[in-house]
Amino acid sequence: MNAPQPLAPPPGTDAAPETVLGAERLSFAYARSGPVFADVSLGIRRREIVCLLGGSGCGKSTLLRVLAGLETAAAGTVRFLGQPLTRPHPRSALVFQQASLLPWLNVFDNAGFGLGFKHQPAIDAAARKARVREALAAVGLAGREHAWPAELSGGQAQRVALARALAREPELLFADEPFSALDAITRAEMQALLVDVVHRWQAAVLLVTHDIDEAILVADRILLMAGKPGHIHRAWTLSIPHPREDHPEAVTALRLQILSALRAGNAATAPHAIPS
Numbered sequence: 630m631n632a633p634q635p636l637a638p639p640p641g642t643d644a645a646p647e648t649v650l651g652a653e654r655l656s657f658a659y660a661r662s663g664p665v666f667a668d669v670s671l672g673i674r675r676r677e678i679v680c681l682l683g684g685s686g687c688g689k690s691t692l693l694r695v696l697a698g699l700e701t702a703a704a705g706t707v708r709f710l711g712q713p714l715t716r717p718h719p720r721s722a723l724v725f726q727q728a729s730l731l732p733w734l735n736v737f738d739n740a741g742f743g744l745g746f747k748h749q750p751a752i753d754a755a756a757r758k759a760r761v762r763e764a765l766a767a768v769g770l771a772g773r774e775h776a777w778p779a780e781l782s783g784g785q786a787q788r789v790a791l792a793r794a795l796a797r798e799p800e801l802l803f804a805d806e807p808f809s810a811l812d813a814i815t816r817a818e819m820q821a822l823l824v825d826v827v828h829r830w831q832a833a834v835l836l837v838t839h840d841i842d843e844a845i846l847v848a849d850r851i852l853l854m855a856g857k858p859g860h861i862h863r864a865w866t867l868s869i870p871h872p873r874e875d876h877p878e879a880v881t882a883l884r885l886q887i888l889s890a891l892r893a894g895n896a897a898t899a900p901h902a903i904p905s
């Protein structure tokens with residue numbers, strides 16, 4: 630199957646900016662619980678899978694919500710395709726831990742649901758149908774279009790959620806622990822599917838996870854978040870070829886480095902490249 634043609638960029642933006650999303654010196658605090666993260670800067674390039682990894686409560690989900698335009702930073706800027714972000718961008722999509730399918734819509738209509746969102750580029754019914762079919766086929770659900778959410782396993786429901794995001798042909802997919810509620814075998818299948826499908830769709834991904842192995846299996850870059858308030862402690866650029874299970878020594882070496890950085894807590898912040 631061919632990847633869909635990307636939509637034209639919105640007026641006023643660079644035709645092919647290398648950076649899809651750029652954040653500079655972001656800080657955020659909840660009124661009730663105080664500072665969550667401070668002075669966070671990062672960039673996500675086209676077609677890059679970036680994993681935001683860190684322990685529970687370090688602020689990963691909150692940072693994702695700010696980068697996605699769901700929350701507003703106390704300080705700093707977020708730019709999406711070069712433009713300041715003031716609300717969720719129509720060329721981004723979100724996948725969460727729960728698939729959140731609408732029980733009264735079948736698989737096809739759930740997967741096409743995001744195409745009707747406000748600010749989405751208008752497409753006609755035939756194009757919409759083709760896109761949804763293509764997205765469902767990409768996640769392995771061709772032939773299940775008429776099934777109801779109640780008839781799906783957890784993994785299948787998450788495939789529909791992924792198809793719903795892909796059908797919008799996002800430049801950037803925000804995924805917040807999308808596989809953490811799945812069993813180990815389904816999780817491994819979904820991790821492989823994510824890498825395959827986003828590469829074919831030419832989308833970038835920001836994946837929040839606390840699972841070191843998940844980050845190593847899917848990421849082009851891992852950002853380790855730690856501290857209070859949270860900040861990016863350390864970063865790794867990965868060049869281990871996919872599928873990474875075929876390179877156990879490199880995977881184990883990286884896992885040890887990450888574990889050690891996590892334990893150290895105050896590890897150096899300079900980016901650190903690992904050998905392939």
Ligand SMILES: Nc1ncnc2c1ncn2[C@@H]1O[C@H](COP(=O)(O)OP(=O)(O)OP(=O)(O)O)[C@@H](O)[C@H]1O
Binds near residue numbers: 659
């Ligand atoms: N709506 C909220 N109001 C107040 N405090 C919040 C809210 N959401 C999160 N927090 C607090 O902000 C901090 C960061 O939470 P966040 O969910 O971003 O962390 P996380 O790294 O994603 O954690 P986990 O991996 O456990 O999901 C935590 O101390 C949490 O209690």
